Amino acid sequence: MSSPLAICTVTHNAAADLPDYLEFVGRLTYRPIELVIVDCASTDGSADVARAHLPESMPSQVIALEENLGFAAGMNRAIAATSAVFVLSLNADTRPRPDFAAALVRRLESGSRTPVGAVTGRLTRPEEDGESLVDAAGMRLRPTWRHLDRGSGEPERGQFAAPEAVFGGTGAATLYYRPALEDAAIDGEIFLAEFHSFREDAELCFRLRERGWEIVYEPAAIATHGRRNVPERRRQMPAHVNYHSLKNRYLLRAYHGTAASLVATAIPATLRDVVILGYVLARERSSLPALAWLWRQRKHILARRRLIQSRRTLSSRRLAAWFFRSGRPL
Numbered sequence: 001m002s003s004p005l006a007i008c009t010v011t012h013n014a015a016a017d018l019p020d021y022l023e024f025v026g027r028l029t030y031r032p033i034e035l036v037i038v039d040c041a042s043t044d045g046s047a048d049v050a051r052a053h054l055p056e057s058m059p060s061q062v063i064a065l066e067e068n069l070g071f072a073a074g075m076n077r078a079i080a081a082t083s084a085v086f087v088l089s090l091n092a093d094t095r096p097r098p099d100f101a102a103a104l105v106r107r108l109e110s111g112s113r114t115p116v117g118a119v120t121g122r123l124t125r126p127e128e129d130g131e132s133l134v135d136a137a138g139m140r141l142r143p144t145w146r147h148l149d150r151g152s153g154e155p156e157r158g159q160f161a162a163p164e165a166v167f168g169g170t171g172a173a174t175l176y177y178r179p180a181l182e183d184a185a186i187d188g189e190i191f192l193a194e195f196h197s198f199r200e201d202a203e204l205c206f207r208l209r210e211r212g213w214e215i216v217y218e219p220a221a222i223a224t225h226g227r228r229n230v231p232e233r234r235r236q237m238p239a240h241v242n243y244h245s246l247k248n249r250y251l252l253r254a255y256h257g258t259a260a261s262l263v264a265t266a267i268p269a270t271l272r273d274v275v276i277l278g279y280v281l282a283r284e285r286s287s288l289p290a291l292a293w294l295w296r297q298r299k300h301i302l303a304r305r306r307l308i309q310s311r312r313t314l315s316s317r318r319l320a321a322w323f324f325r326s327g328r329p330l
Helices: 018-026 046-052 070-080 100-110 178-184 200-210 231-236 239-256 259-283 289-296 298-310 316-324
Strands: 005-011 033-040 060-065 086-090 094-096 116-128 131-136 139-141 147-149 173-177 214-225
Touching: 005 018, 005 046, 005 070, 005 100, 018 046, 018 094, 033 046, 033 070, 046 060, 060 070, 070 200, 086 100, 086 178, 100 116, 100 173, 100 214, 116 178, 116 200, 131 214, 139 200, 139 316, 173 178, 178 200, 200 214, 200 239, 200 316, 239 259, 239 289, 239 298, 259 316, 289 298
Parallel strands: 005 033, 005 086, 033 060, 116 214
Antiparallel strands: 086 173, 094 214, 116 131, 116 173, 139 147
């Protein structure tokens, strides 16, 4: 019998996506699966829509929160509601193929030279003008401290066809091994709640890698993703999204920056900081409170940084190498 798998989904005003999403989830061939949906205080009836369309083929529950705690805290609630060995973080705007979960589990169980803590699949975007685009083929780091989805927005040309070790995987559709999540948790938190809703997946990937867990890209696990938050749409994003994006950029570095990464990224990261701060001052002053938040929370941030760094088992030099590579052969 296969090990249990839990699909954990966090929603906020996702009523339009949920009927199709739940139909696709019900078609997944992997068993046993349980489904946990945590709704973060939606105003469009998402929780009721979810309950009305839950797949009959698997145990399911909907947890409705009275406050929008964000993706990170919502995902923690969902994970805590299940004890499954495998945890699949899946957004309501994804449409997985029937063998999606099975392909991810197969790759995780196949192992590698180091223990695998997470596996992410190949995400595509809905076709535009008859052309299929890549949405994500794993996550990579840049020397500017940006974390980008590999291939995002590129036309499908058969690229990223081989399984690889990658820096990380998007929270929209990544399979996690529960022992790895528990090992990487900080003060009982798997996703750190202060990240709320942006960069929380990259932050978790840092902690998984710092604890020696491998993260793998599996091209046979395919899903469509109707992504809305992309860098080129920043001006169209709600103010609170851009606020968290700016705040979490520096929070990520505060927790995971090391002497090795400082040396490797100092010039490109500083140049990008100048550009970002100039843009915020000139065009996005609504995000300035993010800097004030970081200053007010400085003692908490420094204490948590010390804890995270004290638990590192991977050398800072090996981790810093990910700023300059897209992937690594298995």
